[in-house]
Amino acid sequence: MKNSTLVAIFISSIFVNNIILMRFLGLCSFFGVSNKLSSALGMSAAVFFVMNLAAIVSWVLYNFVLVPLNLVFLRIIVFILVIASLVQLVELFMKKNIPSLFKALGIYLPLITTNCAILAVAFLIVDYKFNFLQAIVFSSGTAIGYTIAIILFSSIRERLELAPLPNAVKGYGIVFITAALMSLSFMGLIGLFGF
Amino acid sequence: MKKVFEIFINGLIKENPVLIMMIGLCPFLACSTTATDAFGMGIAATFVLTCSNVIISLVRKIVVKEIRIPVFIVIIATFTTIVDYIIKAYFPALSESLGVFIPLIVVNCIILARAEAFASKNNVFLSFIDGISMGAGFFVTIVLLGMIREFLGSATLFGSKELFSNPLVIMILPPGGFLAAGVIITIVKYIENKLTKKKIKSNLPEQCEGCALKSRCMGFLSK
Numbered sequence: 001m002k003n004s005t006l007v008a009i010f011i012s013s014i015f016v017n018n019i020i021l022m023r024f025l026g027l028c029s030f031f032g033v034s035n036k037l038s039s040a041l042g043m044s045a046a047v048f049f050v051m052n053l054a055a056i057v058s059w060v061l062y063n064f065v066l067v068p069l070n071l072v073f074l075r076i077i078v079f080i081l082v083i084a085s086l087v088q089l090v091e092l093f094m095k096k097n098i099p100s101l102f103k104a105l106g107i108y109l110p111l112i113t114t115n116c117a118i119l120a121v122a123f124l125i126v127d128y129k130f131n132f133l134q135a136i137v138f139s140s141g142t143a144i145g146y147t148i149a150i151i152l153f154s155s156i157r158e159r160l161e162l163a164p165l166p167n168a169v170k171g172y173g174i175v176f177i178t179a180a181l182m183s184l185s186f187m188g189l190i191g192l193f194g195f
Numbered sequence: 196m197k198k199v200f201e202i203f204i205n206g207l208i209k210e211n212p213v214l215i216m217m218i219g220l221c222p223f224l225a226c227s228t229t230a231t232d233a234f235g236m237g238i239a240a241t242f243v244l245t246c247s248n249v250i251i252s253l254v255r256k257i258v259v260k261e262i263r264i265p266v267f268i269v270i271i272a273t274f275t276t277i278v279d280y281i282i283k284a285y286f287p288a289l290s291e292s293l294g295v296f297i298p299l300i301v302v303n304c305i306i307l308a309r310a311e312a313f314a315s316k317n318n319v320f321l322s323f324i325d326g327i328s329m330g331a332g333f334f335v336t337i338v339l340l341g342m343i344r345e346f347l348g349s350a351t352l353f354g355s356k357e358l359f360s361n362p363l364v365i366m367i368l369p370p371g372g373f374l375a376a377g378v379i380i381t382i383v384k385y386i387e388n389k390l391t392k393k394k395i396k397s398n399l400p401e402q403c404e405g406c407a408l409k410s411r412c413m414g415f416l417s418k
Contacts (some may be wrong), residue, residue, distance in 0.1 A: 022369050024225035026305055035410040052229045076279065083213065084268060087341060102320035116302045117220050123295045177379030184370040 006137045009130075013141030016192050019117050022147040026117030030150055031175060033108070034159075039153035044147035046108040048140070050090065051118050054083050055139035059132060076126035079122045084113045117146060152194040153182060199324050206328030213336045214383045218304040223337050224372040230353045233341025235289045239282065239297065241330025243274045244306050248326035250274075253316040260316075268301070268311045275301040305333060332394050336379075343375055 004012075019025045026047075058079050059180045066072050092107045094102040112118060121142055124127055125135045156178055202352045210216055213223050218293045219240075227238035279297050290297065294313050295360050300306070311350055314322040342352060348366030350357045 024221050024369065024372065025299075027224065028219040031220065057217050073276065073280070075299055076262050076276050077269060080263070080268055080301050084265065114302050114304060114307060118296055119300055123298055128297065129269065167388055168381050171382060171384065173377050173381035174382060176373050179254050180370045180373035180377060183373055184365075186371060187368065 002084075006134065009134055010137050010141040011192065013138050014145040014148065015186065015189045018145045018149055018186050019120070019142050020146060021179070021186045023120075025120045026146060027114050029111060029115050029117075030153070033111075034150050034157055034190040037151070037154045037158060039108075040150045042105055043108045043111075044150050046105045046112055047115065047145040047146055049105075049145075050083075050087060050109070050112050050119055051143045052136065052139050053086060053090070054118050055121055056127055057082055057086060057137045058060075059125055059130075062126055075123075075126065080157070081118060083118055083122070087113050094163065103133055117142070149182070150188075153179065156182075198321070202321065202324050203328040203331075203368050206330075206332045207335065208332070209417060211332045212308075212329055213333060214380060216308075218308060219333060220376075222301065222303060223333075223340065224369075226293055227298050227341040227344055227372060228335055228348070228367045229292075229345045229351075230341040232289070232339060233297075233337045234353075235286065236293060237330075237334030237337045238302055239278045239293075240303060240305070241327070241334055243271065243278055243300050244333075245310060245323060246274045247271045247306060247324030248317055248322040250316040251310045252317060252319045256265060257314045263315065264307075264311075267315075268305060269386045271306050271310070272301045273334035283354060287405045289330065305329060311353055328342070340372075340375055340379065343379075344371060347371075347375075 013052060017023060020027065020030050029043060033039045061078060061082060062072075062075065066078065071078075083120075087109055091102075094105070094109075121139050125138060127135075128138075130138060130184075159173065160174055160178065163174075169177075206212075214218050222236050227233045249268070250270050251267055254270075275298060278300065282297060283292070308324060313325045317325070341359065344366045346352055346358070347363050348363035348368075348371060349364075349412070350359050352358070363371070364377065
């Protein structure tokens with residue numbers, strides 16, 4: 001993975017290793033906010049924004065602070081605190097300077113702190129030993145993959161609301177089975193770039 | 196003693212974190228490709244949940260309300276780091292197969308939810324029991340899913356010999372995880388509906404039995 005080209009990293013993080021359907025990360029928000037297309041759009045915009053920021057900040061911190069000081073064992077505590085405070089900072093900055101964007105994304109930002117997709121990207125970048133450019137490409141590809149999956153899924157769910165279903169399958173049962181079918185179709189792309 | 200039993204049943208069945216509350220889904224689906232992985236994940240999450248519940252309950256009177264969430268997160272992250280290094284040192288194979296999901300225990304919603312809803316309000320002993328029972332609820336469901344997926348997907352159980360030929364390989368791949376979880380959740384909902392329907396039925400007059408409209412009119416037409 002370390003020596004793969006940027007295009008390969010980008011495409012694979014969108015489709016082949018889709019963060020939701022192939023890696024099972026960020027499922028709480030995936031099932032939680034995908035009941036309406038508008039909230040899915042808001043959530044994915046917030047994820048795109050924070051995921052890139054978190055990837056940049058955690059890459060810099062890991063390579064220029066934790067590794068030189070021999071403090072790698074602190075990475076779990078450092079990453080989660082950095083992401084939590086970053087989200088707070090973004091929220092404050094947006095509220096003051098870009099109120100229109102804050103209105104659109106505001107309610108999704110606090111939810112992002114416990115979205116495991118964000119923290120997972122920070123860890124995966126460290127695990128794969130990416131350089132800075134690869135890290136940015138990987139995080140933006142992952143965020144686009146998240147967006148594609150959640151938008152497709154919420155469009156399907158809006159139709160499912162009207163479908164005549166047995167009582168037991170209604171709600172989360174059919175939602176999981178739909179996700180299984182979507183994941184099956186994403187699996188057809190395995191092997192695209194040798195991943 | 197009665198309260199302890201109540202908390203235990205609550206964690207295991209009534210408010211089962213995965214099947215009823217729908218939290219902690221990421222490790223539930225991702226770490227259940229084999230029963231052994233599921234076992235390891237269940238133990239690790241239970242350990243972090245119980246220890247952080249105890250510590251949070253100990254410090255609950257000192258911590259200022261406004262900064263409680265960062266404090267909880269640091270406590271949880273500390274125990275996650277301990278678990279991460281223990282697994283790396285003693286179970287390298289498990290560490291390899293669980294990968295990024297061990298550090299991700301820190302954002303497992305179950306742990307923060309129990310810290311906020313239970314440990315920050317109750318004494319140490321009850322928080323300890325709550326951690327164990329919620330952990331047991333998670334452990335039982337993830338091991339169940341792991342056993343089903345491993346049995347159907349690779350025809351083994353806890354890494355045993357192959358039990359039958361031509362297994363359904365799809366069950367150990369990502370789609371199989373969603374599918375098996377969907378079927379389990381549907382069965383649980385079916386049982387839940389069966390149990391709660393009896394109560395609704397008893398409220399209806401007797402002549403409503405067998406009427407096609409009874410779920411709509413709830414006995415209104417017979418009055």
